[in-house]
Amino acid sequence: MSSKxxxxxxxxxxxxxxxxxxxxxxLAKAGEKDVLLLEKNVLTAGSTWHAAxxxxxxxxxxxxxxxxxxxxDLCARIGAETGQxxxxxxxxxxxxxxxxARWEELKRAHTAAKSYGFDxxxxxxxxxxxxxxxxxxxxxRGATWIASDGHVDPxxxxxxxxxxxxxxxxxxxxxxxxxxxxxxxxxxxxxxxADGDVGCEIVVNAAGLWARQFGELAGIDLPITVVEHExxxxxxxxxxxxxxxxxxxxxxxxxxxPEPGAMAIGGWEKETRAAYGLGKLPMSFxxxxxxxxxxxxxxxxxxxxxxxxxxxxxxxxxxxxxxIPISADGEPVMGLAGDYENFYVACGFTSGIAASGGAxxxxxxxxxxxxxxxxxxxxxxxxxxKPHGGxxxxxxxxxxxxxxxxxxxxxxxxxxxxxxxxxxxxxxTLTAKGAVNGxxxxxxxxxxxxxxxxxxxxxxxFERAPYAEVIGREHRIVREGVALVDQSSFSKxxxxxxxxxxxxxxxxxANVDKGDNAVVYTQLLNRHGGIEADLTIMRQGxxxxxxxxxxxxxxxDGGWIRRHMPRDGAVSVHDVTGAYGVINxxxxxxxxxxxxxxxHDISNEAFPYMSCxxxxxxxxxxxxxxxxxxxxxxxxxxxxxxxxxxxxEVLKDAGAAFGIADVGxxxxxxxxxxxxxxxxxxxxxxxxxxxxxxxxxxVSMKKGDFQGRDALVAQxxxxxxxxxxxxxxxEPLSVYGGEAMSVNGRVVGMTTSGxxxxxTGASLVFGYLKGDDMALKEIEVEAFGRRSRATVVERCVYxxxxxxxxx
Numbered sequence: 001m002s003s004k005x006x007x008x009x010x011x012x013x014x015x016x017x018x019x020x021x022x023x024x025x026x027l028a029k030a031g032e033k034d035v036l037l038l039e040k041n042v043l044t045a046g047s048t049w050h051a052a053x054x055x056x057x058x059x060x061x062x063x064x065x066x067x068x069x070x071x072x073d074l075c076a077r078i079g080a081e082t083g084q085x086x087x088x089x090x091x092x093x094x095x096x097x098x099x100x101a102r103w104e105e106l107k108r109a110h111t112a113a114k115s116y117g118f119d120x121x122x123x124x125x126x127x128x129x130x131x132x133x134x135x136x137x138x139x140x141r142g143a144t145w146i147a148s149d150g151h152v153d154p155x156x157x158x159x160x161x162x163x164x165x166x167x168x169x170x171x172x173x174x175x176x177x178x179x180x181x182x183x184x185x186x187x188x189x190x191x192x193x194a195d196g197d198v199g200c201e202i203v204v205n206a207a208g209l210w211a212r213q214f215g216e217l218a219g220i221d222l223p224i225t226v227v228e229h230e231x232x233x234x235x236x237x238x239x240x241x242x243x244x245x246x247x248x249x250x251x252x253x254x255x256x257x258p259e260p261g262a263m264a265i266g267g268w269e270k271e272t273r274a275a276y277g278l279g280k281l282p283m284s285f286x287x288x289x290x291x292x293x294x295x296x297x298x299x300x301x302x303x304x305x306x307x308x309x310x311x312x313x314x315x316x317x318x319x320x321x322x323x324i325p326i327s328a329d330g331e332p333v334m335g336l337a338g339d340y341e342n343f344y345v346a347c348g349f350t351s352g353i354a355a356s357g358g359a360x361x362x363x364x365x366x367x368x369x370x371x372x373x374x375x376x377x378x379x380x381x382x383x384x385x386k387p388h389g390g391x392x393x394x395x396x397x398x399x400x401x402x403x404x405x406x407x408x409x410x411x412x413x414x415x416x417x418x419x420x421x422x423x424x425x426x427x428x429t430l431t432a433k434g435a436v437n438g439x440x441x442x443x444x445x446x447x448x449x450x451x452x453x454x455x456x457x458x459x460x461x462f463e464r465a466p467y468a469e470v471i472g473r474e475h476r477i478v479r480e481g482v483a484l485v486d487q488s489s490f491s492k493x494x495x496x497x498x499x500x501x502x503x504x505x506x507x508x509x510a511n512v513d514k515g516d517n518a519v520v521y522t523q524l525l526n527r528h529g530g531i532e533a534d535l536t537i538m539r540q541g542x543x544x545x546x547x548x549x550x551x552x553x554x555x556x557d558g559g560w561i562r563r564h565m566p567r568d569g570a571v572s573v574h575d576v577t578g579a580y581g582v583i584n585x586x587x588x589x590x591x592x593x594x595x596x597x598x599x600h601d602i603s604n605e606a607f608p609y610m611s612c613x614x615x616x617x618x619x620x621x622x623x624x625x626x627x628x629x630x631x632x633x634x635x636x637x638x639x640x641x642x643x644x645x646x647x648x649e650v651l652k653d654a655g656a657a658f659g660i661a662d663v664g665x666x667x668x669x670x671x672x673x674x675x676x677x678x679x680x681x682x683x684x685x686x687x688x689x690x691x692x693x694x695x696x697x698x699v700s701m702k703k704g705d706f707q708g709r710d711a712l713v714a715q716x717x718x719x720x721x722x723x724x725x726x727x728x729x730x731e732p733l734s735v736y737g738g739e740a741m742s743v744n745g746r747v748v749g750m751t752t753s754g755x756x757x758x759x760t761g762a763s764l765v766f767g768y769l770k771g772d773d774m775a776l777k778e779i780e781v782e783a784f785g786r787r788s789r790a791t792v793v794e795r796c797v798y799x800x801x802x803x804x805x806x807x
Contacts, residue, residue, distance in 0.1 A: 003195050003196040004173055004175070004176055004195045004196075005036070005038070005173055005176055005193055005195050005196050005198050006036060006171070006198060007196070007197070007198065007199060008198060008199040008200065009034055009035065009036035009171070009198055009199075009200055010032070010034035010035065010200065010201045010202065011027060011032060011034065011035045011036070011200065011201065011202045011203075011204065011367065012035075012036050012037075012038065012191045012198055012200045012202070012203050012204070013035065013036070013037040013038070013204040013206055014037075014038050014178050014191070014203070014204065014205055014206060014207050014214055015037075015038075015039065015046070015204075015205070015206035015207040015208050015210075015211070015347075016037060016038075016039025016041075016042070016043040016044070016045070016046075016158075016162070016172065016174065017043075017044060017046045017047065017048040017158060017206065017208045017352065018044075018048045018051075018154060018157060018158045018161065018352050018353055018356040019206045019208065019346050019347070019349060019352055019355075019356055019359060019360065020037055020039070020204070020206035020207075020208075020346075021037065021043065021158050021159075021161035021162045021165060021172075021360075022161045022356045022357055022359065022360025022361075023204055023206055023346060023359075023360045023363045023364060024037045024161065024162070024165035024170045024172070024360075025161040025162075025164045025165040025168070025170075025360060026360045026361045026363070026364035027165075027168075027170070027364045027367065027368070028164065028165050028167070028168025028169060028170050029164075029168060029364070030364050030365075030368045032364075032367075032368065033168075033169040034169075035165070035169070035170040035171070036170070036171050036172075036173065036198060036200075037162075037165070037170060037171070037172045037173070038173055038176045038178060038191070038193065038198075039172070039173070039174045039175070039176070040175070040176060040177040040178070040210075040283075041174065041175065041286060041287060042174050042175070042287070043158055043159060043162055043172070043174065044154065044155050044158045044159075045286065045287040046207075046208040046209045046210070046323075047208055047209055047322060047323060047324050047325060047352070048154050048155070048158050048208070048352070048353070049154065049155055049287060050289065050320050050322040051154040051324075051352065051353050052151075052154075052231060052255075052257045052264055052266060052353075053087075053151045053152045053153060053154045053157075053257065053353050054093075054149075054151050054246050054255065054257055054351075054353070054354060055068075055071065055072050055075060055149055055150050055151055055152055055246075055353070055354045056068065056093055056146075056149055056246070056248075056351070056354055057069050057071075057072055057118070057146065057148065057149055057354075058109060058112075058113055058118060058120060058144075058146060060112070060378075060409075060738070061378050062115070062116045062750065063374040063375055063376060063687075064376075064378060064379070065113075065116050065118055066116075066358070066374065067355060067358030067359060067362060067374075067376075068354055068355060068358055069118070069148075069358070070357050070358040070361060071354055071355060071356060071357030071358045071359075072148060072149065072150065072354075072357075073357075074357035075088040075150075075152045075157065075357065076088055076090065078157070078160045078161070078164065078357075079160060081164060082160045082163040082164045082167070083163070084156060084159055084160035084163050085156060086152050086153055086156045086157040086160050087151075087152055087153030087156050087157075088150060088151075088152050089150045089151050089152070089243070089258075090148065090149075090150040091149075091150050091151065091243055091244065091245045091246065091258065092131070092145060092146060092147045092148070092149055092150065092245040092246070093145070093146045093149035093150070093245055093246040093247070093248070094123075094128060094131060094132060094143045094144070094145055094245055094246070094247045094248070095109075095143055095144045095247075095248045095249075095250065096128065096135075096140055096142075096143045096247070096248065096249045096250070096251070096252075096307075097140065097141045097142050097143060097251070098139050098140055098141065098249065098251040098252065099141070099251055100141065101408055101460065101462075102141070102250065102251050102408060103141035103142055104462050104784055105408050105409065105462075106122065106142070106143070106144050107122065107784050107785040108462070108738075108783070108784050109144060110122050110144060110785075111738075111739055111740045111782050111783065111784070111785070112738050112739075112740070112750070114740040114742075114747050114782070115738065115739065115740040115741065115747060115749065115750030115751075116750070117747065119146070119147065119148065120144055120145070120146050121144065121145045121146075121147075122142055122143075122144060122145075123142060123143050123144070123145045124142050125137035125140040125141075125142065125143075127143075127145070128140060128142075128143045131145065131245055132244055132245060132247055133241060134239075134240070134241075134244075134308050134309075134310050135247070135307060135308060136306070136307055136308070136309055145245075149245075149246060150246065151246055151257050151258070152353060154353045157353065157356070161356070161360070176193050176194070176195050177193060177194050177283070178191055178192065178193055178214060178217070179192050179193055179194055180192035180217055181203070181217045181218055182197070183218065183219075185567075186339055186340055186341050187340065187341050187342050188200065188203045188218065188340065188342055188343050191203060201342060202342045202344065202367055203342060203343050203344070204344045204345075204346065204363065204367070205222075205337070205343070205344065205345040205346070205347060206345075206346045206347060207347065208325055208347060208349075208352075209226050209281045209285070209323050209324075209325055210281060210283060211224050211325060211333075211345065211347035211348065212224045212225065212226075212280060213280070213283060215337065215345070218337065218338070218340065218343055219338075220337050220338050220343075221389030221390070222333065222337070222345065222347065222348075222381075222389070223327050223328040223333065223348070223381075223384040223388040223389055223394060224325055224326070224327055224333060224347050224348045224394070225274060225275075225278075225279030225280070225325070225326060225327075225328075225391065225394040225395060225398045226274070226275040226279045226280070226281045226323045226324065226325055226326070227272045227273065227274050227275060227279060227323070227324060227326055227398060227399065227402055228272055228273045228274075228275060228290050228293075228321055228322070228323060228324075229266070229272065229321075229322060229323075229324040229350075229402075230266060230269075230292075230293060230294075230296065230297050230319065230320065230321040230322075231264055231265060231266025231267075231297075231319075231320050232264070232265055232266070232294070232297075232301075232316050232317075232318065232319045232320070233259065233262060233263070233264045233265075233316070233317045233318040233319075233320070234262045234263050234264075234265070234311065234314040234315065234316060234317060235262065235314050235315040235316070235317045236260070236261035236262045236317070237261060237262070237310075237313075237314055238261065239310055239313075240258075240261050240262055240263060240310070240314075242260065242261070243258070244256075244258035244263075245258070246258065248406070249303065249304075249307050250406035250407075250408075251303075251406075252303030252304065252306065252307050253267045253268060253269070253299060253300055253303050253406050254266065254267040254300045254303050254304040254307075255267060256304070256308070262314075262317065263308075263311075263314075265300070265301075265304050265311070266297070266300065267297060267299075267300030267303070267304070267406070268300075268402055268403060268404075268405035268406050269296055269297050269299055269300055269403070270299065270403045271296065271399070271403070272296070272399055272402050272403070273296075273399075274394075274395040274398070274399065275290075275323050278391040278392065278395055279391060279394055279395050279398070280391060281323055285323070289320060289321055289322050290321045290322065290323070291321065292319040292321055293321055294316075294319065324350055325347060325348050325349065325350070325352075326348060326350050326398045326401065326402060327348035327384075327398065327401075328384060328388040328393070328394055328397040328398055328401070329383075329397070329401050330350065330398065330401030330402060330404075330405065331348070331378055331379055332346070332347070332348050332349045332350075332352075332355060332359065332379045333345055333346075333347050333348040333379065333380075333381045333384070334346050334359065334362065334363060334366075334372070334376060334379045334380060334381060335366065335372075335376075335379075335380050335381040335382060336366075336381070336559075336563075337381060338559075339559060339562055339563065341563070344363060344366060344367060345381055346359060346360075346363050350402075350405075359379075361373075362374065362376060370527070371526060371528075371686065374687065375530075375685040375686045375687045377681050377685065377686075380556070382555045382556035382559055383552065383555070383556070384555065385441065385442075385554060385555040387421060387422060387441065387442035388442070393418050393421075396417045396418050397415070397417045397418050399417070400415065400416065400417035408460070410459055410460055410461065410462070411462060411734075411736050412447075412457075412459055412461075412467070413459060414437075414438045414439055414447075415439055418442075419439055419444065420437070420444045421442045421443075421444075422441075422442040422443040422444065422489070423443075423444050424443070424444070424445075424486055424488035424489065424581055424644070425488065425581050425641055425642075425644040425645045426486045426488065426581065426583075426644060426645060426648055427444055429645065429648065430446050430449075430486060430662060433449060433662055434449045434450040434451060434452070434454075435447075435448075435449055435662070435664065436448055436449070436450060436456060436664070438665065440489055440551040440552055441489065441491075441551045441552045441554065443488075443489035443551055445486070445489050445551070445664070445665055446485075446486060446662065446663075446664035446665065447664045447665055447666050448467075448470050448471060448474060448663075448664040448665075448666045448667065449470075449474070449661075449662050449663070449664060450470065454470075457470060462734055462784060463734050464732075464734045464755075464756050465732075465734075467666065468756065468758075470666075471666045471667055471670060471756075471758065472670075472758040474661070474663040474664060474666070474667035475667045475670050475671055475758040475759065476758065476759075477587065477659075477661045477663060477667075478586055478587050478630050478632055478663060478667060478671055479587070479588075479632065479671075479759050480587070480588065481587050481588070481589050481658060481659050481660070481661070482585070482586070482587035482588070482589035482590050482592075482593050482655055482658050482659070482660045482661075483584075483585075483586055483587050483660065483661055483662070483663040484583055484584070484585060484648065484651060484652065484655070484660060484661070484662055484663065485583070485584040485586065485662075485663050485664070485665075485668065486581075486582070486583060486584075486648075486662075487582040487583070487584050487636070488580070488581040488582045488583075488644065489551035490548050490549070490550070490551060490577070490582050491548070491549045491550065491551060491553055491554030491557065491558065491575075491577050492546065492547070492548050492549075492575070492576050492577045492579075492580055492582075492638070493546075493547040493549075493554075493557075493558055493561065493573055493574065493575055493576060493577075494544065494545070494546060494547075494573070494574045494576050495537075495544075495545045495547055495561065495571065495572075495573050496543055496544040496545065496571075496572055496574075497543055497569070497570050497571040497572050498543055498570050499566055499568070499570025499571045500543050500544065500545055500570075500571050501513060501542075501543070501545075503565055503566060503570075503571045504537060504545060505703060505704070505706065506705065506706050506707060507524055507561065507564060507565075507706070507707055508520070508522040508523070508524055508537065508706065509522055509523045509524070509525055509690060509698060509699045509700070509706060509708065509709075509712075510522035510523075510537075510698050510699065510700050511700035511702075511703045512537055512539070512545075513703070514539070515539070516539055516540075516541065516542070517539060517611050517612050517613050518538075518539045518610065518611060518612070519536060519537075519538050519539075519610040519611055519612050519625050519626065519627050520536065520537045520538075520539075520610070521535075521536055521610075521627070521698055522534075522535065522536075522537060522698055523535075523684070523690050523695060523698060523699075524557070524560055524561075524707070525689075525690070525706075525707055525708025525711075525712075526686055526707070526708060527707065527708060527710075527711065528686075528689075528708070528711050529689040529690075529691075529708045529711030529712045529715060530685070530686035530687055530688060530689060530708075531680065531684045531685060531686060531688055531689065531690060531693070531695075532556075532557075532560055532686055533549060533553065533556070533557040533560055533680065534549075534550075534678065534680040534684055535547060535548060535549035535550075535553075535557060536548045536549075536625075536627060538612045538623075538625050539612070540612070540623070546576075546612075546623065546638070547561070548625075548636070548638075550680065552681075553680065553681075554575065554577060558573065558575055561573055564707070578641065579640065579641060580623075580638045580639060580640060580641060581638075581639045581640075581641050581643075581644030581647075582636055582637065582638055582639070583636075583637045583639065583644070583647060583648060583651065584629075584630075584634060584635070584636055584637070585634055585635050585637060585651060586628060586630050586632050586633070586634030586635075587632050587633065587634065588632060588633055588804065588807070589655075589658045589660075590632070590633050590634050590635065591603075591604075591633060592658060593651060593654050593655040593658055593660060594617070594635065594651075594654075596654040597617050597618050597650050597651065597654045598615050598616055598617055599615075599616050600613075600615040600616060602615065602624075602635075604806070604807065607624075607626055608626065608806075609626050609627075609805055609806045610626065610627060611625075611626055612624060612625035612626065612627075617637065617639075617647045617650055617651070618646065618647065618650040619646075620639065620640075620643035620646055620647050620650075621640065621643070622637050622638070622639050622643070622647060623637075623638040623639075624636070624637050624638070625638065628805050629668060629671075629672055629677055630668060630671040630672065630675070631671060631672070631674065631675035631677070631798060631799060631804065631805060632671075632804055632805065633804065633805060633807055634805075669755050670755050670756060670757060670758055673753065673754075673755045673757055673764045673766075674757040674759055674760060674764065674796065674797050674798035675796050675798055675799070676694075676726050676766070676793075676795065676796035676797075678693060678695070678724075678753075678766070679753060682737055682752045682753050683724065683752045683753050683766050684724075688724070688768075689708075689711070689712060689715060690712070691712060691715055691716065691720060692715075692720060692722050692723055692724060692768070693723075693724045694723065694724050699712065701713070720774070721770060721771060722768050722769065722770040722771075722774070723768065723769060723774050724752070724766055724767070724768050725766070725767060725768070725769055725774075725792050725793075726764065726765075726766055726792070726793040726795075726796060726797070727741075727751075727764065727765050727766075727767065727779065727781065727790035727791060727792060727793065728757075728760070728762050728763075728764055728790060728791055728793050728797060729762055729763040729764070729765065729781055729788040729789070729790045730762075730788050730789045730790070730791075731763070731786070731787075731788035731789075732756060732762065732763050733763050733781065733783040733784075733786055733787075733788050734763075734783055734784065735751060735754025735755065735756075735763050735764075735765050735781065735783050736753075736754050736755075737751050737752050737753045737754050737765070737766075738750060738751060739751045739754060739765065739781050739782055739783045740781070740782045741765075741767050741769075741779050741780070741781055741790075742779065742780050742782065743773070743776060743778075743779055743780065748769060748770070748773045748776070748779060749767050749768050749769055749770065749773070750767060751765040751766060751767040751781065752765075752766045752767055752768070753765065753766045754766075754783075757797060757798070759798055760797045760798060762797075763788070764793075764797065765781055765790065776792065777791060777792045778790070778791050778792070
C-alpha cells in the first residue's frame with residue numbers, strides 16, 4: 001500500500017487554513033511546483049471555518065495596509081480565476097466614533113490614510129444613518145467610511161486558494177498529522193508524519209491553532225496562544241436590509257458582519273479565556289466549538305443593542321464560541337524561526353481572513369526571494385524573544401491584547417500585563433526616586449521622573465502639552481547640566497574569534513577596522529542595500545567586539561549576526577545583555593563629574609569622541625564608551641551587573657554639586673529629534689538605504705566588499721529618487737509619526753517620527769520625499785485634522801556641526 005505522502009517535497013507547508021492555502025497558492029504563482037501542503041484534519045478545520053470573514057484594510061502602518069489591500073483585491077478576482085465563488089461582498093465599512101477622543105483617533109486614522117494614498121472618508125451621523133439605517137445616531141460624532149472594504153466567506157476563500165494552488169501543481173494531502181522533524185546544522189531536513197517521512201528543503205508552519213505545538217517540535221517556543229472568541233448570529237428578519245456595510249463601534253466594543261436578512265455580532269470582551277486554561281489546544285481538538293457563554297460577552301451584547309435597537313426584537317439563531325490563535329501583542333507572527341535557515345512561520349492571525357491574501361504573498365516572497373518584499377517589522381517573529389515564550393506569560397499578555405483590540409491607542413499608554421518582569425539593578429532605586437516606568441521587551445525603563453507631590457500627566461490624551469513641563473525639564477538638564485539615564489535594557493552581544501574582524505567588516509556598512517578602542521556607528525544591510533540593523537560596534541581587543549543595539553532589537557539583530565557568520569568556528573556570538581548594566585552619563589558637565597570619581601584620564605585628548613576603554617569608577621571596573629544618542633558630551637558606562645548600583649551611587653554623589661538628575665526615555669526622544677538621530681523601525685527600515693536616509697557618512701565604500709555594497713553602488717550611479725528630510729513646524733502640533741505631508745493639497749509622503757524639540761521650542765518631524773519633491777523647502781503637515789507649515793532643516797536643528805559631542 002502506497003503512502004499518502006511523497007518521500008520528498010522541496011517545500012512543505014503544515015496547516016490547511018486560509019493562511020496555509022494562500023501561501024501554497026502564491027508559491028504556485030511564483031513558479032514553485034514541488035510544494036506539499038499537509039493538513040491533519042480537513043481544510044478550514046482549525047479556526048478558519050468559524051471565522052466571521054470581515055475584510056478591513058486600514059492599519060496603523062502603510063505596509064500593513066498594503067498587505068490588507070492586496071487581500072481585498074484578491075478576494076474580488078480569485079473567484080473568477082479559480083471558478084470557486086468566495087462570497088465576496090464589497091459593501092464598504094463604517095467605524096463609528098461616539099466620543100470626542102474616538103473622533104480624534106479617527107481623524108488621525110484619516111490623516112494616515114491620506115499619507116498612504118488610501119481612500120477613506122470622514123462622514124457625519126446623517127451619512128452613517130443613510131448607509132446603515134438600523135443605527136441609533138444620537139450620540140455619534142461621526143465615522144470613517146471605506147468603500148472598498150467588505151466581507152467574504154472564509155470556507156469558500158480557503159477552497160479557492162487550494163483550488164488555485166492545485167492548478168499550479170501544489171499537492172494537498174488531508175488527514176496527515178506531523179509527529180516530528182529531522183534537524184541537522186540549523187536546517188530541517190525532513191517532516192515526520194504518521195504516514196511516513198517527507199524529505200524537504202523548506203518548512204512552513206501555518207498550523208494556526210496548533211502552531212505552538214509544531215514550533216515545539218523544532219525546539220522553539222513560539223509566542224502564540226489560543227483564546228476563546230465568541231459571536232452570535234441573529235434570526236432573519238425583513239427589517240434587516242440587504243447589502244448593509246460592515247460596521248465597527250469600538251466605543252461600544254462590537255462589530256457587525258451583515259448576512260442575508262440577519263447580522264453576525266461579536267466583540268472583544270475584557271475577560272476572554274485562554275483555551276484549556278493555559279491556551280494550549282489539544283492536538284485531538286477537531287472541527288468543534290466551546291460551549292456558549294453569552295454572559296461573558298454581555299457587555300458586547302448591551303453595547304450592540306444600544307446602538308442597533310432592533311436587536312432587542314431579533315432572536316439569536318446561533319452562537320459561535322470558537323478558538324482563535326493570538327500572539328503576545330495581538331499581532332500576527334511571520335518570518336524565519338530562531339536560528340533556522342529554512343523554517344518559516346505564519347501564525348497568530350486573529351484577523352487571518354483579512355490578512356490571508358497579502359500574508360500569503362509576503363511569505364511566498366520571503367521563501368522564494370529571501371525577503372517579504374516590504375518591511376513587515378510589526379508582524380515579524382523577531383520582535384519577540386525569550387521573555388514572551390512561556391504559556392503563563394502568553395495567557396496574561398494575549399488576553400490583555402485581546403481586550404484592548406478596540407481600545408483607543410493613546411500615544412503614552414503602556415501595557416500593564418506581565419509587569420514588572422525584567423528589572424535593571426537600578427529599578428528599585430529609580431522607582432523610589434519617582435520614576436514612571438514604561439516597558440520595552442519585558443524591561444522596566446523610566447519614561448520620566450516626577451518630583452515629590454507632582455501630579456502624573458494624564459494618560460488619556462493625544463496632546464503633548466500635559467507632558468511638556470516634565471519632559472522639558474529633563475531635556476534641559478541634558479542640554480545644560482548633567483544627567484544619568486538607566487539604559488541597562490540595551491541589547492548587547494560579544495562577537496569574538498580570529499575571524500571576528502573580517503566578518504564584521506563584511507557584515508557592516510562602516511569601516512570596523514579602526515584599531516583597538518574604536519567605537520563605530522554602522523548599519524547592517526541586506527542585499528538590496530536596505531537597513532536591517534542600526535547599531536554600535538565597540539572594539540575591545542584584537543579579536544573581541546562589544547555590539548550594542550536597541551532593547552527591542554536583540555532577537556532580530558543577534559539573529560542577523562548569527563545567521564550570516566562563517567561556520568568554521570572562527571567567529572562566536574554571545575548575548576551578554578544581562579551581564580552588564582548601562583548608565584548613560586550625559587550633558588556638558590559630564591566630564592567634571594566623571595573626573596571626580598575616576599583614576600583614569602578622561603580628557604578629550606586621552607578619551608576622544610567615538611572611542612572606548614576600560615576605566616575605574618570609584619572601586620568598580622567599567623567599560624566606558626564615549627558615544628551619544630542625545631547630542632551632548634557623554635559616556636555609555638557598561639558595568640558588570642553586580643557593580644551597577646554602586647557606580648550609580650558614586651556618580652550621583654559626585655554630581656550633586658553640579659545638579660545631576662535622573663532622566664528618562666521620553667526626554668531622549670525629544671533630544672534625538674533635535675539632532676536628527678534616527679530610529680530603526682520608523683525612520684530607517686529594510687525598505688530604506690543609508691544613502692536615502694542621509695547616513696552616507698556611516699558607509700565606507702573604500703574598505704572593500706560588504707553586504708549590500710553592490711546595491712549602494714548601483715543606487716549612487718542611478719542617483720537618489722527619495723531622501724529623508726527633517727522639518728520644523730510653525731505650529732506646535734502633537735506629532736508622533738504617521739502624519740500626512742502635503743503641498744497645495746497634494747500628499748507627498750508621511751512622517752516617520754515626530755516630537756517636540758524643547759531646546760528649539762518647535763515640533764519636529766522626519767519624512768521621506770520622492771522625485772522632484774526632494775527639492776521642496778516647505779510643506780504642510782497635518783495632525784488630528786490640524787495643519788501647520790513646515791520648513792526643511794538642513795542637517796539638524798541643534799548643533800549641526802556636532803561640536804558639543806566633541807568637547
